[in-house]
Amino acid sequence: MSETRKVIVNGKEYEVELDGEGTTWKATVGGQTFEIEMPEAVVAAKPKRSGGRKKKKSGTVSANIPGKVVTVEVEEGQAVVEGQVILILEAMKMQNEIQAPVSGTVVSVECSEGEAIEANVPLVVIEPEASDDED
Secondary structure, three states: OEEEEEEEEOOEEEEEEEEEEOOEEEEEEOOEEEEEEOOOOOOOOOOOOOOOOOOOOOOEEEOOOOEEEEEEOOOOOOEEOOOOEEEEEEEOOEEEEEEOOOOEEEEEEOOOOOOEEOOOOEEEEEEEOOOOOOO
């Protein structure tokens, strides 16, 4: 891996060509090449590729802040589509539409209208519909 960087040494700016990987590098400055070692250098991990697969979404719906359930728009056994409003939650004096994260069938509704709920507690569980790309 080769790259050019500007560095400042004792207040003077230099353009340095760096070539290497890991802890041993060659630095070329003003036509002179120096070999440098950085024993404590951390080798950056190469970014992983997703391979084109979509991350599987969870069908468990919870609120990230405590609030009060204003309305429940679904019931057990009902089919829902991703993005459909499944309940309305009032938190911090604002009403928030909570949407289905996946398409599927409502397996359970763990809250009722008027109920005060805690953060990160399951409110609705949706069984995702089977997709063709599963292994």
